[in-house]
Amino acid sequence: xxxxxxxxxxxxxxxxxxxxxxxxxxxxxxxxxxxxxxxxxxxxxxxxxxxxxxxxxxxxxxxxxxxxxxxxxxxxxxxxxxxxxxxxxxxxxxxxxxxxxxxxxxxxxxxxxxxxxxxxxxxxxxxxxxxxxxxxxxxxxxx
Numbered sequence: 234x235x236x237x238x239x240x241x242x243x244x245x246x247x248x249x250x251x252x253x254x255x256x257x258x259x260x261x262x263x264x265x266x267x268x269x270x271x272x273x274x275x276x277x278x279x280x281x282x283x284x285x286x287x288x289x290x291x292x293x294x295x296x297x298x299x300x301x302x303x304x305x306x307x308x309x310x311x312x313x314x315x316x317x318x319x320x321x322x323x324x325x326x327x328x329x330x331x332x333x334x335x336x337x338x339x340x341x342x343x344x345x346x347x348x349x350x351x352x353x354x355x356x357x358x359x360x361x362x363x364x365x366x367x368x369x370x371x372x373x374x375x376x
Contacts, residue, residue: 238285240277241304244296245289245362252276252289254361258321261287280306299363311345311370315356318368323358325368330354349373 245251255261261278264286268274273292279285308314315325330346331337331353346353354370 240286240288241301242288242294242296243304243360243364244294244298244300245360245364246298247361248274248276248289248291250361252278255287255289258323259318260321299359301364304364304366305369306366307369307371309370309372309374311354311356311368311373314368318358325356325358328354328356345370349375 243251252263252266255278256263259280261280263276263278265275265277267276268291271291273290275288275290275293277286277288279287306314311328315328318325327343328345329341329343332340332342334346334350334353341355349370351371351373352369356368357365358368359365
């Protein structure tokens, strides 16, 4: 069976505030903003380069705003992505990397993995409601 993950619903308390955060601060593309009634609105946005979109809105989920954890945005240069988001006003946490990577059991050290290995370095941020996102580095190429 072949299948694709195409949409993740984010629980938010204020759709317009979240829409501004995701499009203006994170640079997501706005795909749809449809609200035929006060009790239903769907806003779909897609991170640049992603095949998976996120939806926020009214009447989409009964999950508590800010309760989503473990959302990953994969970037090829974590230092550059963190700096860009911080410049846009996103409160991104410090970069950390897995240690020891070859026998990893949940430990981290500060900074990017010195060898810039795939899936080894991370930084977190939250949206206005507290949904937690993780930036993860994969595909870094030294110039």
